[in-house]
Amino acid sequence: MLVQLWMAQDFIEHRQNMIMEDTGDEYVDELCQRSLLQCLGSNGRNGQSVYTMRNVIHDMAVLVAGEECHAVTLGRSHRVPEHILHASLLCNESSSGPLTGDTKKAVLEPFFNAKGLRSLVLVGDSINWFKQVPRRLYDLCHLYTMDLSNTHLHELPNSIDKLVCLRYLALNNTKIKFLPGSICELHYLQTLGLRNCYALQELPKKMRKLENLRHLDLSFDKEVACLISSMPSRIGRLTSIQTLSRFVVGKKKGCGIGELKDLIHLIGDLCISNLHNVCSQEEVIKANLQEKQCLDSLELQWGNQNLPINEDADKEVLKHLQPHCNVKQLKIKGYRATEFPDWITSPSSSNIVIMKLSNCKKCQSLPPLGQLPLLKELLIEGMDGVVYVDNEFCGYGANKGFPSLEKICFKSMKSLRAWTGVREGELSSLCQLIIKDCFCLVELPSRLPALVELEIESSYHPNEPKTLLSLLHRFTSLNSLIIAAFPTNDLHFQLQDHPTIECIEIRDCEELISLPDNWLPAHLTSLAIKRCPKLTCLPEHMPALQVLKIEECEHIIPPPRNGLPHSLNVIIINRCPLFQAHVDAYLNAGISIYINGQPVHANLEAEQWRTANDGRISSGFLQWQPPPSG
Structure with a gap:
């Protein structure tokens, strides 16, 4: 930016x-x-x-800029020199107090007299009061840069074309639904920022006229559906474009995937959606993704799963969407054929570091992804046809066995029963395993030598919910365990003898009533319990516990002061009224206590620990360590 x-x-x-x-x-x-x-x-x-810029450097820059640059803080009286060139409005409404109707209208008034203004930037995370662009703003005809991001703007008026010099227009994180057609008259426009404009339904039909456009950001931070149904016609004429984070395949002539052919300068991320609209194999070949060597990330999305499925057509489409070997992140979502093309695991894909295969519901087996030598992170989600994952998953040949894989997540695999076939030496770097919504899964590999973190959520067989948890003894390097959405009222499975587990988080267990004594490992140092509404008490015998976090457990009652382990240094309590009511008993126990994010009592060493780990304590997976003496 x-x-x-x-x-x-x-x-x-x-x-x-x-x-x-x-x-x-x-x-x-x-x-x-x-x-x-x-x-x-x-x-x-x-x-x-x-x-960032150091304060002394910033002060020097302000001095050198003189009155060419001017920053105004919302809610403070200010005078804007008429001859300024660059202006910013710092919109931290929480510090300035709520704005009245008259104040809102007058906020930008002082800038309108600066007829030579070249840039106007609104700075703030959520500028709720800004819902409409003042008419006089369009009298600033020398504006090159205008950033209205993070406002509650719903529309731009047609008079936007009065800003004939505009080169940079940012509307990121706004409520905008449509852009006026007149925006296509901004012939000097280089950058159009529409990141996280989740309500945007359509792009202007004549965007092909923006011949100087180099950056069109349509990306989303959240996993939500894009409301745009098609790209505008002949967008392939924008041959200077480098950032095109989303291309929505349309059905009409000039809106197809072939428009990507001449966009040879694309860099960064590209998501191609609505691939079910591809009309011919020739169109896909024309897109020529293999020649786009500056792309780092490629996402391929098929849309409406209710449409009739032409498996051969989908297979041919994906076959010809092979990216350049420089791509490091690949996501495939909604693919509707039963198997993947060979290029997914060929040497041309050897630079892929992150891969996500999502909602490919007809696929019956996973490709041999273990052959990708640099793959570090893998998500397999919503592949309903996969029942078994066996040794073919790890692949064959010199690079088999996921040599670099560190994290794998199986999610919403409703038919998956077993993951087996991991041979000695394979998955040697895997340190994090996440299993979510895999209700039929009862078997995991016996060899995962580097596994440190395991998360199991809503993945408990209806006839024997403790099956997966009974396999924990296999993972002799396991340090952190998350148990989430366990369906029964107790957790009676063997854990106390596990030799390495030090951190446990239990969350979203709505039926859980109690935790048995002597159930937790004696060397446990961190325990987090979140959103367990029926749980009333904590287990005893946690002699090594250092950090205790309780969140949204409305009926939980704290143990008596003499029932706390001497090793305990930090207690974090969020929205637990009964626990909070008894917290006074611990105030002189040398324990740092935080309620709803605020310190109640802190010993010096624990406060130093909290400051050093601020922002990370929410995980519950931290060990408190006193600072070194001396």
Whole structure:
């Protein structure tokens, strides 16, 4: 985003044989090398890098910019110089208090006198008061950049075309349903941000006129259906486009998947949806995904599962959607044939790190994904036809056995009965296994030597709900265990003798009444219990416990003070009224206590621990360690 903002203001030098985005990335790298910017890592939601600037550098930049740049905080009186070029409005309504109707109308008024304004950015997470664009905003005809993200904007007026110089328009996280056709008259527009516009139903029909468009972001952070039914006609004419995060295949002429043919500069993520609308094999071949070498992530989605299934057609479509070997993340959703094409596990897919196969309900077996040498994370979901996972899953040949796989999740596999056939040396890096909504599953591999975390949720056989839990003794490296949505009122299975489990989380067990004494491992250091409404008491005999977290357990009563283990350092309580009512008994026990996120009492060492682990304690999988002495 930073580079795109610079591009909009002509801050990036045009270099021969080099695209502006790459030049901009070099600028960012140089600023980081000179410590003018600091990279904080990537945003977990969208993978974009996050940068910050030290206060002293920021103050110097403000001084150098003089009155060309102006930042205004919502709710504070301010004067905006008429000759400013770049303005931002900091919209933290929680700190400024609620806005009245008159105040809302007047918020942007001071900016309207800055006739030479080139950029206007609203900054805030949820700008609820901004629901309509003031008419006078369109008098700022020299605007190059306008960011109205995170507002409650439902529509843009047709007069948007008055902003003839506009190059960057961000409407991310808004309520917008339609864009006016006049937006297609913004011939200089380079970036159109529509990320997380979940209500968006249609794109303007003449978007092909935006010949300078380079970035069209239609991505979603949430797994929800896209309401757009088709791309506009002839979008393939936008040959400068680099970011096209979503392509919705339409049925009409000029809206098909073949429009991707000439979009050879695509980078980053691409989701192709409504693949059931593909009209011919020739159209798929024309899309030529194998030549799009700058794509990092590819998602392929088939839509309406109620339509008549042409298995051969789906098979041919997927066969010709093989991506370039540089793709690192592959998702296939709603595929309706019984088997996958060979390219899924061929050497051309050897760079794939993350793979998700979802709702491919006709598939009866899993491809030999163990042959992918760099695969680290795998999700298998909603594949109703799969009954057994055997040794073929791990593959054959030199790269068999998932040499790099660290995390695997089986979810909503309603027919899956057994996962077996793991041979010695296979799955040697697997440290996290998640099983959700697999009601028939009764058998797991006996060899998972590196498994550290196991989560079992709603995966209990109706005739013998404890079957999976009875297999825990096989996993001799297991450190953390999550048990969720267990259907009965007790958890009487052997756990106390497990040699390595130190962290346990029990959640969403609506029938659970009690936890038996002497049931937990003696070396347990962390226990989290969440949303167990019938549970009334905690088990005794937890001599090594350091962290206890109780959340939304309305009937649970705390043990007496002398019943607490001496090792306990932290108690975290969220929305547990009975527990909270008795918490005074622990105030002088040297324990840090937090109720609904607020500290009630903290000893110094435990407070230092909490500060160091802030944001991670919600998992319940942390060990408290006192800071080193001296």
